[in-house]
Amino acid sequence: MKVKTTYYPALKNIEKAAETLESVVYKTPVQQSFSLSERYNSNIYLKREDAQIVRSYKIRGAFNKINSIKDTKRSVVCASAGNHAQGVAFSCYKLGIKGVIFMPATTPKQKIRQVKMFGKEMVEVIIDGDTFDDSSLLAKTFCQKNNGVFVHPFNDELVIEGQATVGLEICDQTDFKIDYLFIPVGGGGLSSGVSSVFKALSPETKIIGVEPTGAPAMFNAFKHGQIQELREIDKFVDGASVKKVGELNFPICKDNMDEISLVDEGKLCSTIIQMYNENGIVLEPAGALSVAVLDKFKDEIKDKNVVCILSGGNNDITRTEEIRERSLLYEGLMHYFIVRFPQRAGALKEFVEEILGQNDDIVHFEYTKKTSRERGPALVGIELQSKEDLEPLIEKMKLKNFFGEYLNKKPDLFSYMI
Template identity: 60%
Template sequence: MMRRSLTGNKTRLSVYCYLCIKRNRMNADKKYFPRLEDITQAKITLNKIASHTPLEKNRNLSEEFNSNIFLKREDLQTVRSYKIRGAYNKIAQLPKSSLQKGVVCASAGNHAQGVAFSCSRLNIKGKIYMPATTPKQKIRQVEMFGKKNVEIILTGDTYDTAENEAKADCKKTGMAFIHPFDDEQIIEGQATVGLEILQDTKDPIDYLFIPVGGGGLAAGVGAYFKQVSPKTKIIGVEPEGAPSMKKSLEAGKNIELSTIDKFVDGASVQKVGALTFDVCREVIDEMVTVPEGRICTKILELYNHDALVIEPAGALSITALEQFQNEVKGKNVVCIVSGSNNDITRMEEIKERSLLFEGLKHYFIVRFPQRAGALRTFVDVVLGPNDDVTHFEYSKKTNREKGPAVIGIEVQQKEDYYGLVKRMEENGFIYEYLNEKPDLFQFLV
């Protein structure tokens, strides 16, 4: 009897062990997907650290698109962006041994500020590697949030250089590297944005527009919505000059772009995260891009109409509404405003990009005819009554009216351009249009 019982126990034990091994293998093979309980735990971790930001109905946008447009105001977050959520959630869960050694990150913007704030709050040491080209305003912000707990190291001209040196530092010192987006706890921290949105809404949300950079926010919020509000259509939005997620989803694999436009610095990456790509391919219903010039126009509109100061990445989701104006009519729509860390010195560039995109500003190389009074003719006859010369450089030879000039002209209506060039041709002015020659345009302007 004993032998049979023992054999039976062994058999049951063997079956149990087999099932455990099988389950572990299945878990090992299963790709990561944020769980509701982990997102809920992240929300608890972030209590008293990250603000529960408001979800506000925007009257102007709602009237423009004949729908209910709500803005999730992460621009009002503790460090003026959602990045504090992921950074603190990750760092707070590190083992004590890691916290004693400190943490390292590479960032030129919002992630650096989130890490700096977390280091100060947890009273741990932090090293933040930033490109030497980082604007002073952002460096001061990191210093302010990190105080005596953070050391800022400026190195190289690009984020990639800063990241490589940060990781090399981690290998040497044993400090923990805090990735800006490709990390489970980072993703789960960002997912709390979605948790708050659904807590604050009474009616079902039909559309959710999410800005996409490395994919941490989209992966986290998207995963939460797919489990709690699966009928919501999730739209990911990238800048046209850095469509790394869109290209990867189209290719069916995570690809790296050779070059990107870094103007939308909070959402311009050459390659999205491995974890974030796998999650986003399951949760994003449609991926779109918006031109950088249109983003600039939207930033100015939001400032002038709603007194909202938003960084380029923060305006991505709102800018994409125009592409869905027919679909969203009569619907409940949420746009995540991801941040407001916009350096005031960039406003002139933002205005310039907006005018160029809207067809209201034009640059020419003008070769004046070899006759006296040609410059006066240009001003009196060629320029329209509402045209404004905003840029003028000339190369003097024998006199100013015989040399070529670089001229920037701002018009009131897009159609005014055609009358302007027609009058130049009718009065014998030879010109070269620079807006369509980006290499020459960037060099001269």
């Protein structure tokens, strides 16, 4: 039985939002990816919101909301991990309205710089809180005390209608039947808006929402039939990691979307690297969700027309090594050990020449010689050429009495030491 909603984004309101945004946002392209199409034996098209004016779709909802404010002397207040903040900052500058933007401490520096650049003298940025939810609470308190106008990143009618214009563009830009639509999901602003458009204009399309495994807020809501606040979330996918989805958004998504699928953060990292290497597209973790999930649906989408929304491209270059390492760990190519080297001359040389394979590479090494012990431990990170090389490596380490501990399968110890 379908959930009854008190609010549903009417098509006429979404079309009105599109008119409001016409001179402000880019009409981003829908491009076929030949590499993805070949890999999945289907027609894969990418809606390039990573190429939007603030490198994400968030400008749409933010501008549509802020443009509706009648009393321009009241300050706009918001909380955001980055993309919504950039949309609000750009809108404040464009419309000449003061803005105060709260951002969690985990926000990449690149996004903070972009917010300040887009907003210029019209916005004040306050870095506080460990998560989006922490910053949101601080922003709402500030807003109440200062009679501001709070611009929620997803739980707002005008924001939803602004984000929904992505769906209008996709329908306008495609002259073929869309069999599958993959939408990244955070709080539900984009997914509730776009899915509403498709249910009106392309009801045959199967709509799949995609969330990171470490923040399954919408997935859990679908599973239990009601919104549930998560106790803890993995903050890596900062653009799609919330503890609780929107009260407006959930029932709309539940009505319109066929399912919510989860993607491991490591898989996202591999997809980010793949999309850059094969397509020259720079994506942030949230922006890669819709493509990263395709492996799960490879049999289902064969010979079908598929559209994936790339929601954002605001990736900080300082995160490159972390993304690469998460990818290698996920692919089974990066492994960490406690290696017990005999404290004698030539032990390290023996390890390199006799234990490691020809293509194995030591990428991390911490060794402290303890003269009071016969054997000294070292923390060693090894990058393999193939994941099949792991078992032979461990066998040789044990045979030569170098093996101490394998850390990848001990998450508490692993996170403490690495």
